[in-house]
Amino acid sequence: QVQLVESGEGLVQAGGSLRLSCAASGRTFSNYGMGWFRQAPGKEREFVGAIRWSGGNTYYAASVKGRFAISRDNAKNTVHLQMNSLKPEDAAVYYCAALAYPNGYVYAESAYNYWGQGTQVTVSS
Numbered sequence: 712q713v714q715l716v717e718s719g720e721g722l723v724q725a726g727g728s729l730r731l732s733c734a735a736s737g738r739t740f741s742n743y744g745m746g747w748f749r750q751a752p753g754k755e756r757e758f759v760g761a762i763r764w765s766g767g768n769t770y771y772a773a774s775v776k777g778r779f780a781i782s783r784d785n786a787k788n789t790v791h792l793q794m795n796s797l798k799p800e801d802a803a804v805y806y807c808a809a810l811a812y813p814n815g816y817v818y819a820e821s822a823y824n825y826w827g828q829g830t831q832v833t834v835s836s
């Protein structure tokens with residue numbers, strides 16, 4: 712079992728920045744690729760970005776590429792999502808998740824078997 716807890720929720724003006732963190736406990740964190748997803752009211756949950764277990768490969772949705780950055784600190788069992796140049800359409804509940812397999816397809820929800828409870832990001836225009 713892996714337990715994931717997100718933090719960093721907040722309200723920010725458009726153009727601002729926010730950093731989310733996801734703390735993991737349980738099994739060896741460094742074995743897992745990690746992803747971030749988000750869900751806005753009335754919309755399906757969507758992929759935001761992911762990072763492989765080594766931290767060497769990152770992946771982003773087209774809508775956030777160049778504005779968001781994922782990093783991880785395996786020594787601290789933490790993964791971060793740095794969000795810059797935030798837009799009102801970035802407002803959502805953000806979830807971190809752990810990949811079930813090292814080479815899992817990072818873009819698919821079904822590839823993740825552990826999820827955090829979510830943290831709210833609000834962006835005012």
